Amino acid sequence: MWWNELPLSLGAAESLSAFKKMAKFLNPDEMTSRDYYFDSYAHFGIHEEMLKDEVRTLTYRNAMYHNKHVFKDKIVLDVGSGTGILSMFAAKAGARHVYGIECSSISEYSEKIIKSNHLDSVITIFKGKVEEVELPVEKVDIIISEWMGYCLFYESMLNTVIFARDKWLKPGGLMFPDRATLYVVAIEDRQYKDFKIHWWENVYGFDMSCIRNVAIKEPLVDIVDPKQVVTNSCLIKRDLDFTIELDFKGQLCEADISHDYKMR
Structure with missing residues (x-):
């Protein structure tokens, strides 16, 4: 195991820091899979x-x-x-x-x-x-x-x-750029919700439904069909700030239950 090269007394954060110092001057031609693990932007696929x-x-x-x-x-x-x-x-x-x-x-x-x-x-x-x-x-x-x-x-x-x-x-x-604009829309995706959320009710015969409330709140990165969008877009924020407070109201474009919100 390549982790054996790191001090055993270090925690995860300290081990990561120590590893980065070890790999700081590596040439890309010399990098191994463990180096790429900690240096994700060295992957050519990302670029x-x-x-x-x-x-x-x-x-x-x-x-x-x-x-x-x-x-x-x-x-x-x-x-x-x-x-x-x-x-x-x-x-x-x-x-x-x-x-x-x-x-x-x-x-x-x-x-x-x-x-x-x-x-x-x-x-x-x-x-x-x-x-x-x-x-x-x-x-x-x-x-x-x-x-x-x-x-x-x-x-x-x-x-x-x-x-x-x-x-x-x-x-x-x-x-x-010197500014950014963030919008939110609501989408309907019952099939996806059933697959991702209700799935926890029976996992190989075991009830793991306690995870549902956490899973449904977790943001996901995914591709959304335009047909699933059921509201107009709403401007959330225009300036570069991490923290926001907002009241969101949107008019449904079709008579169906909206489950999710999408940021873009």
């Missing part, structure tokens, strides 16, 4: 999924390419630069220099990608945590980042982006 999301990726590209006058001769910081796609967009938009920060081992390949596209004189990648990296400049003109997670905030990098903003963004500087 492939993000890059193939054309709506999201092209929105970033268009925001920069259509505002080249904003990026011309500017110093840009890319928080969580990943494969370097946003950094390269910024460079092509006319940035004087782009600094990318990426703590995952994908940074090793992003440097190769940037060099292959002859942009290594304009883009510099730093491997490490945003909170620990020291840039060669005191302030930047623009911060770009693809920080959003599912339902906007799930597994997002917003705290890290805010840290970078407070530390490096000059007064009057710009952020891409």
